[in-house]
Amino acid sequence: MSEQRVPNRRWRTGVLLGFGVLANYLDRLNLSVAAPQLQQTFHLSPGQVGIFLSAFFWSYALAQVRSGILLDRIGPTRIGRWSTFLWGFASLITALAGGFGGVLAARILLGVAEAPGFPLNAKVTGYWFPRKERAFATALFDAAAKFSNVIGIPLIACLVVGAGWRWGFGLTAVLSFIYFAAFFVIYRDPSADPGLSRGEYQYILEGGATAEGHIESSSMGMLGYLLTKTKMWALIVGFGAYGYTFYLLLTWLPSYLVQIMHVNILHSASYAAIPWAVATVADLLVGGWLIDRLVAGGYDQSQVRKAVLVGGMTLGLSIFGVTLTANPAWAILWISLALGGLSAAAPVCWSLPSLIAPKAGVGSVASLMNLSNNLLGGAAPNSRRSSAVAPRAAL
Secondary structure, eight states, rough: OOHHHHHHOOHHHHHHHHHHHHHHHHHHHHHHHHHHHHHHHHHOHHHHHHHHHHHHHHHHTTTHHHHHHHHHHHHHHHHHHHHHHHHHHHHHHHHTTHHHHHHHHHHHHHHHHHHHHHHHHHHHHHHOOOOGGGHHHHHHHHHHHHHHHHHHHHHHHHHHHOOOHHHHHHHHHHHHHHHHHHHHHHHOOOGTTTTSSSHHHHHHHHTOOOOOOOOSOOEEEEHHHTTTOOOOOOOHHHHHHHHHHHHHHHHHHHHHHHHOOOOOOHHHHHHHHHHHEEEEEEEEIIIIIIHHHHHHHTOOOOHHHHHHHHHHHHHHHGGGGGGOOOHHHHHHHHHHHHHHHHHHHHHHHHHHHHHHOOTTHHHHHHHHHHHHHHHHHHHHHHHHHHHHHGGGGOO
């Protein structure tokens, strides 16, 4: 079967994962937008708000390794159904919370429920896509994390200003339940999907798709094996550095514009959307389309991925430019350059578990990588609290 005649059912799975990450990240960012109102409603201290912002990251990070093991033992279908249902439930109870304890419990539950999300996507992408399409397939779900800020921050800001903070969480609960229903109805592993043609299935397998199956070694044996590998430690350290900067911007940018740059909440939402729009484009075009095109053109796939990864992470250092200006426009420019570089590198990182993991070990590799990412992500809101009290002249 010629490549031009291969059906495209696999891309339905790619779009499904992208929508899931969009809902996933709206769940995460709504608190950073609603924090000022929520602080007033429950008479919270800045320290308590910092606990809210960190609670998700710590519970999410601590659940990573266990969720990766479960993915490799049980498979993405069952884990995906349970976790997506709990996303929506966590947002719903946040919207109905009556105080500090209720919101804190909901954020912890959200972290545990969303822990399998990205490792699951990495595993599913390995199942469904040949290697030469892996970069763009990965960019579809990774770019959705960035795009959520383009539409999510202005939308939630309008809801918070016009109707109150509870409506922001109500919206994300609805979107999460919609994704749960879509995942339940649509997703199957390739071998179990009755709508997948034999020709497309063969095309996926011959292109180097990850073999389906469950982990055969013990959980501790797999983890011990992975932690002896230099490549695994490179992923852990590198993705941790990425995660700190990414989550700092995710949680800090709206408050930074309001508190330090003195921009009102609606204008800050518009400003904050610009870097995330740049990040979305860089993710899809550089981290996804360009890599696949260069690999298809005969360039060495390892060298291509390394070049994009190193170049993107280096460009992330542009964030230091923010310290040299008190002008919101210049600050947004520096932040856009940093986020664009980091976003181009991110699909490379998320494609690596399905490319380098031992048999049935993609979930474990991805979860270790994401553990480092989110441990440092959990520290980012605390550093945000320190920077928020810095004098404007220091910026």
